Amino acid sequence: MSAAARLGVTGVTITPIAFPDPPLLNSAGVHQPWALRAVVEVRAADGSVGLGETYGDAPHLALLERVAPVLDGLDVFDLNGLRARAAAVLGGADAPDRHGLTGASSTGKTVARVVSPFEVALLDLQGRSTGRPVHDLLGGRVRDRVPFSGYLFYKWAGHPGAPADEYGEAAGPDGIVAQARRMVGRYGFGSLKLKGGVFPPEEEIAAVAALHEAFPDHPLRLDPNCAWSVETSVRVADKTDGLLEYLEDPTSGLAGMAAVAAQAPMPLATNMCVVQPADLPEAVRRGSVQIVLADHHYWGGLTESASLAALCRTWGLGLSMHSNSHLGISLAAMVHLGAATPDLTYAADTHTPWQLGADVVTEPLEITGGAVTVPDGPGLGVTLDREALARMHADYLACGIRERDDTGYLQRFEPSYTRRRPRW
Structure with missing residues (x-):
């Protein structure tokens, strides 16, 4: 140049x-x-x-x-x-x-x-x-629409002292199924993921079974964020055989995940034990995971995430995308990455439904039929509001909040609560 x-x-x-x-x-x-x-x-x-x-x-x-x-x-x-x-x-x-x-x-x-x-x-x-x-800068579009998965959470009806939000309480299988019906009805998601690690494993197995009964054609995922021991993870994997598309981060570390993977009937996915390229050789050698969840926010951007996709292809690993609370600029970046990544083998996660319409772009990308249509405008294709x-x-x-602290916030209402991994 x-x-x-x-x-x-x-x-x-x-x-x-x-x-x-x-x-x-x-x-x-x-x-x-x-x-x-x-x-x-x-x-x-x-x-x-x-x-x-x-x-x-x-x-x-x-x-x-x-x-x-x-x-x-x-x-x-x-x-x-x-x-x-x-x-x-x-x-x-x-x-x-x-x-x-x-x-x-x-x-x-x-x-x-x-x-x-x-x-x-x-x-x-x-x-x-x-x-x-x-x-186009990431190699060219390979799909016109990028699929996303409905992200389900156990939740309170509302924050203490505040009115209930539109999703209401979800503290058991009935609440989770009702939440899923609302999300699928509004956004058309074709797969569903439950954030677990909140209640004893038997209760979360029951929720997965209820989701399978309500949505028999929807692939299901469960992510307890390393809340279980190896033994508990193996037990849950056995009891959810035939129910789950994949089990995400049931236990901590590459060694623990490998021990579970050796006995689990479904693939294991991660966004916690493979978080940089240097983690991949050991993960592959041990057989710790079969699916990696990319996240451009901590992999170093879109081009580094595209490189991760190539590495996963080399070793025969599946690929999806991890999500945290985000707005429209991040969603647009995820959509462009998904559009240019042939190896996106699983629908991506997104918190977009949980932001309840809040956004910083003038025309937010819409999730319809469980997917987002890829923007064709220059750059990300979004404009700052x-x-x-x-x-x-x-x-x-x-607001007075300067760092995320899920544990400290829960302890305000349950002083005896302690964060433990594994909890079960």
Whole structure:
């Protein structure tokens, strides 16, 4: 590329935001009333702005703010330069993750999480400058619609002291089936995933059986987030034989997962014991997992996630996508990745239904028939809603939450609660 054709970064804006989150239960506790995110805007010399979305916890925001100034002058096509500049300024930073992983971290994982929203924003800029959608930059579209799975949670009717939300309480099989009927009726999901690790395994097996009876043609998944021992995991796997498409992270670690996989009748999936490329050789050698859940937010962006897909193809592993509470910029990024990934063998997770319409884009992508139609516009194909951004930033300033803490929030109402893995 000639010097005249280069398009450099002229500035970065990072805006922390908060939006209402239902009281969704999980093995760590319960979601707080506000979910935290951050919107990243990268400005280029031609006046265009690229968008990224990421976690909004205070330690993560501090690392984003360290990287932002060193991006000035960076060519928007220089993704290797982005990673090099970020790694140099972050040095040995190692911030623990609070969004669905084991809690263990490393310098490499931390850099990947910080790089991700900047990389997505640069790809958005590349697409805007060339008039091409991001999926073209990732290798080309292989599907017109990206399938998603209905994500079911045990939950309270509403946060204590607040009215019940539109989904109401789900504390057993009947509540989970009612929740699933509502989601399938509204969004047309063709598969369903239950977040487990909340109640004794027998109760969650009963919920899976009830879902199978209510939706006999829907593939089902169960994810207890490592709440079970190896022995309990094997027992649950045996009792759900014929009911589950896959069992996700029943127990901790590559060794524990391998012990379960050796006896489980269904494939095991993970977003907790394989979280970086270096984890894959041991996972394959042990036979720990058969499906990996990608997540561009902590794999280092869309191009690194595409590389993960190629590695999974090499070793014959299935591929899906993990989700946490997110808004429309992240959904758009996931859709572009799914559109350009031939090896997306399972419908992806999404929390979009749980955001109850909250978004920071002017025309949110819609889930219909259990899938999202791939945008064809330049870049990500979404536009920032600045009024919504300002409102959500004001909510961030007012809500008082600065780090996700599912355990601490549950302990406010159940002081004796302790987080344990395994719990059963």
